[in-house]
Amino acid sequence: MIVVVLPAHLRTLARVQGDVELDVAAPVTVRSVLDALEARYPMLRGTIRDHVTLQRRPFLRFFACEEDLSLEPPDTPLPEVIVSGKEPFFIIGAIAGG
Amino acid sequence: MSTARVLVGTKKGAFILTADGKRQKWDVSGPHFAGWEMYHLKGSLVNPNRIYASQTSGWFGQIIQRSDDGGKTWFQPGTPPGEEKGPGGMPMGESNKFVYDASPETGKPLTTHQWYDGTQHPWEFKRVWHLEPSLTEADTVYAGVEDAALFVSRDGGQNWKELPGMRGHGTGPKWGPGAGGMGLHTILLDPKNHNRMYIAISAAGAFRTDDAGKTWKPINKGLHSTYIPDPDAEIGHCVHRIALHPSRPDVLFMQKHWDVLRTDNAGDQWREVSGNLPTDFGFVIDVHAHEPETIYVVPIKSDGEHFPLEGKLRVYRSRTGGNEWEALTKGLPQHDCYVNVLRDAMAVDSFDPCGVYFGTTGGQVYASADDGDSWAPIVRDLPAVYSVEVQTIP
Numbered sequence: 266m267i268v269v270v271l272p273a274h275l276r277t278l279a280r281v282q283g284d285v286e287l288d289v290a291a292p293v294t295v296r297s298v299l300d301a302l303e304a305r306y307p308m309l310r311g312t313i314r315d316h317v318t319l320q321r322r323p324f325l326r327f328f329a330c331e332e333d334l335s336l337e338p339p340d341t342p343l344p345e346v347i348v349s350g351k352e353p354f355f356i357i358g359a360i361a362g363g
Numbered sequence: 364m365s366t367a368r369v370l371v372g373t374k375k376g377a378f379i380l381t382a383d384g385k386r387q388k389w390d391v392s393g394p395h396f397a398g399w400e401m402y403h404l405k406g407s408l409v410n411p412n413r414i415y416a417s418q419t420s421g422w423f424g425q426i427i428q429r430s431d432d433g434g435k436t437w438f439q440p441g442t443p444p445g446e447e448k449g450p451g452g453m454p455m456g457e458s459n460k461f462v463y464d465a466s467p468e469t470g471k472p473l474t475t476h477q478w479y480d481g482t483q484h485p486w487e488f489k490r491v492w493h494l495e496p497s498l499t500e501a502d503t504v505y506a507g508v509e510d511a512a513l514f515v516s517r518d519g520g521q522n523w524k525e526l527p528g529m530r531g532h533g534t535g536p537k538w539g540p541g542a543g544g545m546g547l548h549t550i551l552l553d554p555k556n557h558n559r560m561y562i563a564i565s566a567a568g569a570f571r572t573d574d575a576g577k578t579w580k581p582i583n584k585g586l587h588s589t590y591i592p593d594p595d596a597e598i599g600h601c602v603h604r605i606a607l608h609p610s611r612p613d614v615l616f617m618q619k620h621w622d623v624l625r626t627d628n629a630g631d632q633w634r635e636v637s638g639n640l641p642t643d644f645g646f647v648i649d650v651h652a653h654e655p656e657t658i659y660v661v662p663i664k665s666d667g668e669h670f671p672l673e674g675k676l677r678v679y680r681s682r683t684g685g686n687e688w689e690a691l692t693k694g695l696p697q698h699d700c701y702v703n704v705l706r707d708a709m710a711v712d713s714f715d716p717c718g719v720y721f722g723t724t725g726g727q728v729y730a731s732a733d734d735g736d737s738w739a740p741i742v743r744d745l746p747a748v749y750s751v752e753v754q755t756i757p
Contacts, residue, residue: 274398274423278439303456308439310456312423317462324422358422 267298268353275356279306284353293348295327296339313356328355366756367712368433369720370414371728372401375746377416379434386718386732389741395437396428403707403750407496411756415504415520417491425490427458427520440520457522461488461506461514464527476510477539486510493707495550499557507547511538511564513576526576529562534581534598541565541601548706549605553612561615561630566601569617571630582630586619603646604706608655616658616685618648623660625685636685641672647709651734652717656684659719659735661704670701678721680735694738695729702727707750714755722748
């Protein structure tokens, strides 16, 4: 069970409160987690990555185990503690502006 | 009992204001979609409880929302109310998907426009500026987007398809973004000729189709813009807003970057009607619901100073279709007022006398229930107002 932490605005869009729990088949990667998230909550399609290119939106980043995975290839396997659900996978909105 | 319902899009959410036909006491609901930029909300004339909304964010992109109960509840089209997810007929989130037509037949030559430095730049979707529901089909709605293009949905906003004849009619590579981006911000549907439609783009100009969006032509003759290399060019004018009266759709009124203009032949030729306006810069323009020659503008000092002259917020009304203007000041701040009124932030209702509404970047929505003779704020501390629409519900 993968635990995903969404930004507040995306929790509102998905109509969920708190963290999201997803079953994701191995290998668990950023791409497979996002695929599962969008399949479960299709209203989020296009809000995290582009509809067509599947590129990460510029002001969002992906973190796991205090590491920024945003620039890693999307098929890189995620750490075991993420796969086991001991640590969450974070989708974070950039603090932008001033 | 008849109802006036004002739909307000702001920088940080949407608000819905309702009153009875007297339009004296207003209820405010919202914020809906708190924290999101709400560029525009508009209801269907066919089904007034059907409201479309453009919800957008620099972080999360474009969302289309829809209400079928007059704004009480909302959902993304394709995601039925109360069904966040569902096996089988799972909604697929297509309502957020605006993809330019890149088909070899119609899209391939249309992939670049002029960038700020004069080079060619690919079209990149950013947001929906304006939603225009069909006058005859509740499930049909048009979307004007940035970078400028026209999309249509014929299934209530679930799926969107570009009308590529607009972007691809030939002048596209000459279009360039204005300071606020290259948005298609105005969509006018001709109530007498359903094949005719007008749109306007900053900073390309105005365009017309006479075959339901298949082909388009620029309609900018008579526009004179000294800030572009050829002031009388066919393309490149910064049109801020166009308005028409439904009884006379060949007559259009335009607020351009500078200049207020009119055409009496569906845009084939424009003439300036700024007349005695203290400044003819501005964004909004609208037409009285029952008097086709009565029009309203809110003059703004200049392109460098987006606020009213002398700190006095004044609506100007012409009862002669332009040239002769009178200042309407009763109930509006006449000192120390430095707000702006953005292009989609004025509307009129269909009551008699006609109600006129506009919103400011300072968060006020002002209303007049007497043709503009007097004004009062019906809400005054919202986030910056992007858009105002009003529904007159019998």
